[in-house]
Amino acid sequence: MQSTPLLTARGLTKRFGATKALTDVDFDIHAGERVAIMGENGAGKSTLMKLIAGVYTPDAGSLTLGGDAYAPATPTDAIRAGVSTVYQEPSGFSHLTVLENLFMGRQTTRALGWLDKKSMGREAGELLARLQLPTRLLKRRMGDLSLADQQQVLIARAVANEARVLILDEPTSILTDTESERLFQLVDQLSAAGTAVCYITHRFDELERVADRFVVLRDGQNSGETDDPDREGLLRMMGSVSSVTVGADGGLVAAEDAVPSAIAEGEGGTEGEGGVLTGSGVADAAAATSAPVLVVDALSSEGIFRDISFAVRPGQITGLYGLVGAGRSELALAICGELPIDAGTIAFQGKPYRPHSSRTALEQGIAYLPEDRKTQGIFPHLSVGDNLSAAALRGVSRAGFVSTAGERDLVATWMDRLSIKAETPASPITSLSGGNQQKVLLARLMATNPQLLILDEPTRGIDVGTKREIHRRIRELAATGIAVLLISSEMAELLELSDTVHVLHEGRLTWSAVGSEITETAILRAATGAAA
Numbered sequence: 001m002q003s004t005p006l007l008t009a010r011g012l013t014k015r016f017g018a019t020k021a022l023t024d025v026d027f028d029i030h031a032g033e034r035v036a037i038m039g040e041n042g043a044g045k046s047t048l049m050k051l052i053a054g055v056y057t058p059d060a061g062s063l064t065l066g067g068d069a070y071a072p073a074t075p076t077d078a079i080r081a082g083v084s085t086v087y088q089e090p091s092g093f094s095h096l097t098v099l100e101n102l103f104m105g106r107q108t109t110r111a112l113g114w115l116d117k118k119s120m121g122r123e124a125g126e127l128l129a130r131l132q133l134p135t136r137l138l139k140r141r142m143g144d145l146s147l148a149d150q151q152q153v154l155i156a157r158a159v160a161n162e163a164r165v166l167i168l169d170e171p172t173s174i175l176t177d178t179e180s181e182r183l184f185q186l187v188d189q190l191s192a193a194g195t196a197v198c199y200i201t202h203r204f205d206e207l208e209r210v211a212d213r214f215v216v217l218r219d220g221q222n223s224g225e226t227d228d229p230d231r232e233g234l235l236r237m238m239g240s241v242s243s244v245t246v247g248a249d250g251g252l253v254a255a256e257d258a259v260p261s262a263i264a265e266g267e268g269g270t271e272g273e274g275g276v277l278t279g280s281g282v283a284d285a286a287a288a289t290s291a292p293v294l295v296v297d298a299l300s301s302e303g304i305f306r307d308i309s310f311a312v313r314p315g316q317i318t319g320l321y322g323l324v325g326a327g328r329s330e331l332a333l334a335i336c337g338e339l340p341i342d343a344g345t346i347a348f349q350g351k352p353y354r355p356h357s358s359r360t361a362l363e364q365g366i367a368y369l370p371e372d373r374k375t376q377g378i379f380p381h382l383s384v385g386d387n388l389s390a391a392a393l394r395g396v397s398r399a400g401f402v403s404t405a406g407e408r409d410l411v412a413t414w415m416d417r418l419s420i421k422a423e424t425p426a427s428p429i430t431s432l433s434g435g436n437q438q439k440v441l442l443a444r445l446m447a448t449n450p451q452l453l454i455l456d457e458p459t460r461g462i463d464v465g466t467k468r469e470i471h472r473r474i475r476e477l478a479a480t481g482i483a484v485l486l487i488s489s490e491m492a493e494l495l496e497l498s499d500t501v502h503v504l505h506e507g508r509l510t511w512s513a514v515g516s517e518i519t520e521t522a523i524l525r526a527a528t529g530a531a532a
């Protein structure tokens with residue numbers, strides 16, 4: 001590695017009110033280097049990256065880029081200097097086309113102030129082809145694309161902006177393994193061409209693939225760095241060893257119980273060959289044959305999915321898998337009334353059910369965690385406590401009056417259970433780190449005691465320690481008789497938790513399996529259309 005770093009940070013400090021988000025942090029990255037930024041939820045990873053990306057200005061400390069002082073006052077300054085960021089929640093211009101998004105910011109920097117449509121189209125087409133993205137995306141409105149597609153367009157935009165430093169904030173958390181591999185190849189391509197890639201991740205399974213060096217933050221400070229992706233060492237630096245440890249097969253397991261509790265307690269989970277682990281109780285014949293909570297029959301939504309039929313039973317975790325664009329999130333949206341249904345029927349608890357909105361679905365007992373928490377999930381103007389208790393208030397109120405003591409208990413219990421890191425329950429939800437906001441949303445839904453819990457990427461953005469805890473809670477809820485519909489891009493999570501798995505391919509349900517028939521190979525074959 002060459003001796004002069006492309007970007008340096010020295011003594012960066014950033015406070016938000018009383019919260020010390022970062023204290024005296026140093027960071028270097030060289031041209032062509034790939035560095036993973038690691039740490040528990042709230043450790044300061046995003047704050048560090050946002051200082052580099054011009055979103056925040058430091059209270060103390062300084063940056064250099066290419067040997068010169070670098071002090072971006074805005075994200076546009078950073079982009080112009082060659083620092084581009086793709087955030088966890090893609091943030092393009094949703095009302096504009098992909099083509100317009102790709103050229104955003106560049107039009108104004110060109111001498112003539114505009115680019116002709118034809119050359120824009122040609123250039124954008126070449127760019128997408130190079131990144132193996134379909135050029136038909138160009139004319140589509142950004143807001144109509146899935147989050148994963150939006151994210152790839154934003155990476156393409158960074159490439160178009162000739163980024164010298166590319167910051168990727170958990171880019172694979174909404175991608176399946178196949179799509180992640182495409183992204184990794186793209187990252188390899190960019191770093192080989194000299195781009196420095198800062199990569200925030202919670203996923204230990206991709207560390208070797210994405211980074212040459214690992215920089216760990218803990219409580220807003222440098223906690224260490226290494227070029228050895230040794231899991232135990234990294235967990236120790238992160239301060240996560242009390243909650244997670246490395247199992248005999250190299251995978252991560254909960255520290256206090258290497259065997260998941262549902263299995264240890266004989267609730268029916270089995271660990272099979274090839275890492276197949278089913279969770280909540282497939283061997284529980286009663287649960288497997290009891291009347292379904294939800295029956296989806298020949299459901300279609302024009303141009304998105306067609307003729308989908310399946311059932312979700314109480315006490316069971318039903319997994320849904322599919323590649324980006326297969327229709328898995330859209331199916332969940334349709335069940336909650338957030339996407340129009342053109343044909344087919346839904347029955348809920350044995351009765352015909354016509355969904356209107358996720359709010360009315362919740363009143364009827366269907367709790368839904370959306371994939372896109374920023375636009376569909378949190379109430380940005382409310383506190384952590386109010387966000388958490390918003391849906392469950394009926395459970396802690398008497399004759400219509402909210403019991404504040406009950407609410408306080410509920411909030412305290414769930415903040416503790418999911419290790420939600422917030423100054424106080426009265427702190428604004430927007431002051432929490434991304435992972436902690438996700439935990440609040442999950443806690444809100446889990447606290448409602450629904451009949452059916454629909455979870456779209458429940459552990460997205462959540463650190464390894466809390467992830468185990470969330471898996472345990474999902475299993476526990478299923479064990480109490482709640483039906484769970486789980487959408488996950490993470491194969492290990494899907495295999496670990498699901499009693500039944502359905503796979504969607506291009507809007508069709510192409511494959512279903514139960515218990516030991518659920519294998520990674522079979523799921524991937526079905527998801528790529530090989531088993532259709």
Ligand SMILES: Nc1ncnc2c1ncn2[C@@H]1O[C@H](COP(=O)(O)OP(=O)(O)OP(=O)(O)O)[C@@H](O)[C@H]1O
Nearest residue numbers: 016021041042043044045046047431432433434435
């Ligand atoms: N805008 C803000 N206002 C107040 N506090 C903030 C703000 N942004 C971050 N913080 C606080 O700063 C600390 C670091 O947050 P940051 O988002 O950098 O963590 P992170 O490591 O990126 O976490 P995650 O893995 O959950 O994304 C947290 O305690 C968070 O609550």
